[in-house]
Amino acid sequence: MKFFIDTANLEQIKEANDLGILDGVTTNPSLMAKEGISGKENIMNHYKTICEIVDGGDVSAEVISTDFEGMIREGEELAALHEQIVVKIPAIKDGIKAIKYLSSKGIKTNCTLIFNVGQALLAAKAGATYVSPFVGRLDDISSDGLQLIQDIVHVFNYYGYDTQVLAASIRHTMHIVECMRIGADVVTAPLNAIMGLMKHPLTDIGLQKFLDDYHKLNK
Ligand code: G3P
Numbered sequence: 001m002k003f004f005i006d007t008a009n010l011e012q013i014k015e016a017n018d019l020g021i022l023d024g025v026t027t028n029p030s031l032m033a034k035e036g037i038s039g040k041e042n043i044m045n046h047y048k049t050i051c052e053i054v055d056g057g058d059v060s061a062e063v064i065s066t067d068f069e070g071m072i073r074e075g076e077e078l079a080a081l082h083e084q085i086v087v088k089i090p091a092i093k094d095g096i097k098a099i100k101y102l103s104s105k106g107i108k109t110n111c112t113l114i115f116n117v118g119q120a121l122l123a124a125k126a127g128a129t130y131v132s133p134f135v136g137r138l139d140d141i142s143s144d145g146l147q148l149i150q151d152i153v154h155v156f157n158y159y160g161y162d163t164q165v166l167a168a169s170i171r172h173t174m175h176i177v178e179c180m181r182i183g184a185d186v187v188t189a190p191l192n193a194i195m196g197l198m199k200h201p202l203t204d205i206g207l208q209k210f211l212d213d214y215h216k217l218n219k
Pocket of ligand 1: 006134137168169
């Protein structure tokens with residue numbers, strides 16, 4: 001399973017990358033705004049910097065147009081910025097058309113704001129590299145986000161689609177663990193949820209005992 005970090009914060013991206021386990025980064029306009037990044041030039045430079053930190057990893061950069069022409073214009077500009085850029089496009093009618101167009105040009109795409117299996121299937125048929133079902137936002141409205149991941153994984157496997165299921169809107173460590181269990185191809189998560197995977201009190205207690213025993217005989 002691939003691990004992406006879901007942030008536009010450069011320090012957090014560096015920290016996850018330094019662990020040696022990072023396969024990519026996902027951003028969205030809200031995450032960029034959270035870092036105070038505005039203006040086309042700054043936004044483009046920020047994406048470039050992220051690509052340079054995560055050498056070889058896929059970096060999702062989202063379009064803000066909602067019409068076909070605007071999305072393909074933005075998508076081509078973003079893709080030309082760096083070879084690691086994946087163009088993130090919303091799961092709306094013109095978005096599906098834009099995914100079809102961009103994928104036929106060999107540009108990688110990530111279909112975002114996926115909340116049902118039908119949207120995921122249309123994106124896969126259009127040739128999306130990734131689909132991003134939002135787990136946490138479904139849980140927030142008393143729906144089962146993880147069930148959606150499981151259903152999309154099942155449908156893609158059944159019909160043999162190459163499109164990868166990228167579980168997004170991950171809120172905590174158990175979301176990641178469950179996504180592994182049900183076979184998501186990628187999880188994009190905040191840094192604290194990724195770091196949570198390492199936590200176990202028996203690891204800390206066991207390590208302390210090993211060190212204490214060593215130091216008893218090695219003053
Ligand atoms: O990048 C899209 C997604 O991961 C957003 O997550 O926490 O805003 O629902 P969240």
